[in-house]
Amino acid sequence: MTKVAMSVNGRAVSGEVEGRTLLVQFLREGLGLTGTHVGCDTAQCGACVVHVDGKALKACNVFALDFEGAEVTTIEGMAAPDGTLSPIQQAFQDHHGLQCGFCTPGMVMSAAALLAENPKPTEAEVREYLEGNLCRCTGYHNIVKAILAASGQEMAVAAE
């Protein structure tokens, strides 16, 4: 076991991990931050997306020991400390951007990464950016609508 220390949601954390411990295992099992989900465990579904030093990564497909000293943000870091939802989370609620909710943490984190890079994306850009996030309830239309709304754009979305 090796010690790893990083910042998660602005808090300094550390723990003992194996070489093979995935970042998502460290977050969920080591820190108890179970908002980051493991869907496919093969880096396809995107339920495990977190931000590392501002970039979206699939936490099931990276090792915890590669992130010594990194700044990690998970879905738990998105809302304000008093529980006020972030604008993206609020938009997902307002536009019913989820059905079962399992993919939602990854969707929200990918959406936040997109809007940080591209604050006013087109509908096509939103859909393209979500290529690595699968929703098995097929709720994409409302997810796209929510992300466009969170970007401050009123936009008709195809195929209501």
Added chain:
Amino acid sequence: MYAFDFVRPSSVADAVAALGQEDAQALGGGQTLIPALKQRLASPSTLVSLAGIAEIRGVCLDDDGRVCIGGGTPHAVVAAEAAKHYPALAAMANRIGDPAVRNRGTIGGSLANNDPSACYPAAVLASNATILTNAREIAADDYFQGMFTTALDEGEIITEVRFPVPQAANYQKFVQPASRFALTGVFVARFADGVRVAVTGAAEDGVFRWAEAEAALSDSFAAEAVKGLEVAADGMISDLHGTPEYRANLVRVLTARAVAAAG
């Protein structure tokens, strides 16, 4: 996943030393290797992460105008930073996998793995790029040696890839939508001394140059120049996504599209 020791050197020299241990394996971005480890298709005793080596990250231009990309540079960085120097290369990098994968997967990892359906091998071969390692320089024509096989020796690390910039170039990728790899992909690059055409995703032996198209396009750089050419289905990949004949046809269609798009 079997257990292994994980080391994270901060220099190429330390990484090379660590890779000298028995059953040690280099880890680039891990976007292919980590799924393989989970399936127990690989079982290194030591995994040597290259992610902490600053000297092999980044994009720059050398004195000859070549685009030089550090072996540990993620696809997203290539997409952003190579765009003004070599737009076709940047556009290719920007369509690998998905955004989260592009933030982690590296050019060196992709080339060392040499997946027969990966995009980078086509760009490297069509561009006549040079692969630099900790030990030597390898020309693209000598580097790719068949499916998942390269000229790299055990423990050798790709430190940089140097791309001559063509006068015109384009990459056409026919996406296999579940994996987002190329069902077939064609990279066309037109240089002053001729045209190079590299095909990925199609052949069982991995990336290859399509010599007939190169000759035809060097005479006339127009989509029509390849319309009459035949591509043999022998040696093409056969799987549930496409027959050898289907892929052979895609090679010609995508080459024509790439030429038309390159202009």
